Amino acid sequence: MKGTILSVLACATFVSAIADSPVLEIESGRIIGESADDGYTIVYKGIPYAAPPVGALRWKKPQPVEPWDGVRPCNEFGPASLQGDQDKRSFYFREFFSDGDPQRSEDCLYLNIWTPAAGRPSAKLPVMFWIHGGAFSGGFGHEKEFDGEAFARKGVILVTINYRLGLCGFMAHPLLTAENVGNGSGNYGLFDQLAALKWVRRNIREFGGDPDNITVFGQSAGACSVQALASSPLTEGLISKAIIQSGGGLNGPLAPMPRAKLEEINKEMWDLAGITTLEAMRSCPPEQFGRIVSAYVASKGSYQHSSWLTVDGELLLRTLNETALSGQQLDIPYMIGYNQDDMSPEIMKRAALEWSLLLEKQGRAPAYVYAFTRELPPYPNELRMDGDDRTGAFHSAELWYVFGTLGRSKRRFTKADYDLSERMVTYWTNFAKSGDPNGDGVPVWRPCVNEDRYIQVLDVID
Template sequence: MVRQLVILLALLLATGVAARGQTVVNTESGPVQSVTSSAECEVFRGIPYAAPPVGELRWRAPQPATPWDTVRLCSDWGPMCYPMMWARRGNFYAMEYRDTTAHVRVSEDCLYLNIWIPKGERQRLPVMVWIHGGAFWSGRASAREFWGDSLVAHGVILVTVGYRLATAGFMAHPDLAREAGTPGSGNYGLMDQIAALRWVRRNIAAFGGDSTNVTLFGESAGAGSVQALVSSPLCKGLIDKAIMQSGGGYRNIIFPVGRRWSQNFGKSLMKYARCPSIDSLRRVPIMTLNSLVLKLSRRHLKIPFVWPTIDGQVITESFGEATRRKHVLPIPYMIGYNRNDLVKPVMRRAARKWALMENAAGNPTWVYCFDRGLPGDKMKKPGNSGARHTAEIRYVFGTLASSWRPWRKGDWQLSQLMIRYWTNFAKTGNPNGEGLPQWRPYTHDDKCEKHFDITEK
């Protein structure tokens, strides 16, 4: 009762601030206050949706966030998780997504989400939840290319989710399974995403969102996360629609590894770190462990496989098997790839084959190909032109202005077109809408694949 009175007083004191265009919302953990993002949009940055997964909580399922009583001003982004590695200077992705904010904090304390809402009256707006990519080893939810102002302008609420990465997010070991009383271990990053979806279901109505109309979408490893979650028994009732951009589909390049493989790798890491127990391994700085994983991987595997695993709890089977057995959620889907994507033939075949299977199962599924070769690459480094992996992201979010590229009028028009398709899908489960060229599901009888490009080069 005392805590409720304190919260009520805090909300009353914040009324003057809210009147100036900022909003105070009471979540299950405590009141939060937005900051202005644009003329028509507000943002809540860095809302904790779970307790910091540090110390004894490292490599455990996410726990509830610690409640607070005073209004939490959400003006700062939450920290990103320690990455496996930073992109090397001069690397395409380092250049493409170089930091555009003043300061990026890095920490194991990384379970925060961000919410963009329109200013003014809001009632039961569709909710889009974004899972960033980065090979499960890097990336952050607050990156400028994911800001939600343009999407929100089309009548949705956007949530972007931070989660555990690399060794912090996907370390597997038989002792961890025994400790948790589960069949396997690992997948803590996916557990974080599930915790965020549950948080959205419980809290988003207070922000003006419709908790029964949630679209999960992601790109690359984010799409891999989406495909893992829509086939997970833990996600029933949490996702109403899903979009996979360059990373989902039948027999795609993103797949969970077997339990024995992942746990044997964890045992090798423990031995390599000279730690006799999980408790002692928990005391090793996560960046040290990431470095050891890289060294161990290069010595034996050439790639660092702390990665989603078939643990028998979060992931119980391969995505292909889940598709064949009709274990994926019976919801509408969009899936696509880029013209110059990673392993393009596999991406294209995976998207098309999966769409055929899902439409045959009664789940309406649309396929796209992003064809626009990004302008300006040759100004930086010869040979980089093309519709590369991740090239579609700024078009989907309407964040072209955050890039150095010399956009043309057609790029801005293409971005608006894609935003309309994406937000229509979030609203109704169908990307089509008034004034848009018709986009049909990809079926055996009608192999319709939407191609996104500009007409004037």
């Protein structure tokens, strides 16, 4: 009896929390979300955009969702892709992951939507589609620095996604290539991103979004993913604009690995584990993946990338540089940038500049280039630690500002930091609306051209 009463109370609490959330009819069934903390935005968490890629669907392109009956409550984020535990001694654990590891599963193809116009198809709001970073082996779309409330206040819908990572998402192997007659293997995580993008285009009207105005943006491996999608013939007509944050451009630090090399690495790795057939690979328990990778790395004496982007012959026909130099990337507005203390900041700066100048040379609209230079303020003394206690404009530092989530960090942010965040949210959402970050209330941002190699510095204003 006590359990029944608690269940009823829990249900009543949930109903109260989502009272303002309309039931939406999407292609696979009906869903209901919940009010966000601001009381203005409705958030739909954990919407499946593809079938669970498990069993026979491991290392296959994403398949359609099985429809459901009734109303599906979307009040919990879906599992992240399989990945290792966070290192609690690391700087990035304290900065972004101190809430602990999320639920992780092969069944990870879920997305989240923050919208101020749920159930209003005529609203036709611009949509921003976020791809998280993490070296193609970690991260998830509901990390605490990601949130759509600041975008919603600007009249923009935010979508974040989970996609397959590591061996689940970016492994090429000769047996998989042989199975995929006529094309290569690998890039399953990229195909997930493409499937999610297509899902958004088909369903976003129900959330008040404009399917013809979708800006894809991402950071680090997510930025490389954005450039890869913009380099694919399969995304024509799906993406209206792109923002590349610390991970793309021309001759950038992240690039696809030759497929033959990636296949060779993975064949050696699985052979070392005594698993030599595709049937055995697909039946291998996923909790063994980490041990298989670790054993291979130990045998080589150095780290080997067994999971990375590759030219698969279907989604990517050539390298990102070859695509850009031949003018085959999508002809859309671009924003691109880097952080002052980024990984390889000079390489990233040059990659961003050369990307924009190449677009101009090709007769296309040049990019808007930025440099995030704000040196983040320190933690309170009681939270500081010896060693890796970064306060610079490090790799990923801009994320708190882009998503307007400074309040979730324990750093001693000032009013000037909140003003910078507001300025950046305005730039990002203006770009999503029109392809131009400029507008009322923000300093002018000129495009980067050969005669004026302008880089917008993003820092606090004293």
